[in-house]
Amino acid sequence: MENSGEAPAIESSREIYLRLMTEDSTAEWEKKWEEGETKWDLGVPTPIISHLIDTGSLPNGKALVPGCGTGYDVLALACPDRYVVGLDISKTSVERSIKMFSTLPNAKYFSFLCEDFFTWESDGDFDLIFDYTFFCAFEPALRPLWAQLMDKLLKPGGELITLMYPIDDRIGGPAYKVSAYEYQKVLIPLGFEATSIEDNELAVGSRKGKEKIGRWKKTSTLHSIL
Template sequence: MRLGEPVRWLASRTRPRRAMGSSAPVRAAGGTRDPGENPAVGRLRELFTGDAADGWEKSWEFGVTPWDLGKPTPVIEHLARSGTLPKGRALVPGCGMGYDVVALASPERFVVGLDISDMAVKKAKQWSSSLPNADYFTFLAEDFFKWIPSEQFDLIFDYTFFCALDPSLRVAWAETVNRLLKPDGELLTLIYLISDQEGGPPYNNTVADYQKVLEPLGLKSVLMEDNELAIKPRKGCEKIGRWKRCAHQSSL
């Protein structure tokens, strides 16, 4: 199986979904937007009245998942085909249904999809277990911040995970990324720009928010550009960031 080959047949196994913020887009200054204008996001926020883990479990139980595209993220399909991403071991935290996990998985790259929701992991396993590249990925129901894997990762991909976390957890997010990456590992972030809104999830989110918590740990941006392959509702509202850390930084 060639690198990126899963993407072609994956399309036949997925279904259209409404993306977060896809109804009545409202753009703020600088190309950002307020997802709270989407009624589905409003329903999601109503589930977060206490424990965050319970809120995510309820969102999957009740089918309130406005961020779920129902297919792989287009730019991930492109990067998987391009062969420019690190091979080896990859991690996708907050993987949900796992479409990006499957798109990234190949004989050259084993991918771990992590989600705190048991229901999300159950659904991901149900639809993907018989796929041709199923030997190259796995799904685990774990807390990203507490999980200790047997090995570190060459690549970590974050999309709609950082922005879904309460901002008080962002330093811990960066520290966990730093701990899980190999010395020469890469963090790939698809940054959904959000500003001038109240509450979350998703929470206000800028490139500077990532820089603030990653750079003190030695993770430096080697690429930051507009996501030209963003889905229509998010056009002009996403940045692709690729981050590398210094080999002398702390690890597991």
């Protein structure tokens, strides 16, 4: 075969997404919620988030919880000083959350949306994003796109909190194995600074010893090209 002299085309992040995230994969998540196969759903707010709220360690303003599931973390974070958007791809999950929580006293400080994080059109400007093991739920090839969207959604100076799990030697997924380095290699080039990466001492059950909490500050004002 002759060499045309042209460099091979580099597959864009969007092209990778369209190749990996099919209608079947979306239906699989919907089926899990319909059948109650949601072992990741604690039924209460994530302990580390409750701790950070109680100690006043989180920024106020506008917050996002992608892959929020039932939305207990959304409820915990929502307050007069912080409006929270809970995002999930499952219609069943979102409808249940709205039914369960829409009459709560703090309901005016949160909302639930049924959207695909990777195609969701948002004006961004979030002060805080909490990734509750969302990073491990999709194919590792999508992690650069995840980082680019976090960059797009956060305000300069905003904070991203990542609950890093599972840190182990498993093959395949979901959940796909992670490490602190996997986060660093996609976030740091976009201008994120790791302000802390620590073992999560409040990890629940079998997650103890397999989970870290990462806190990232967006220091750059430049968005990558999606």
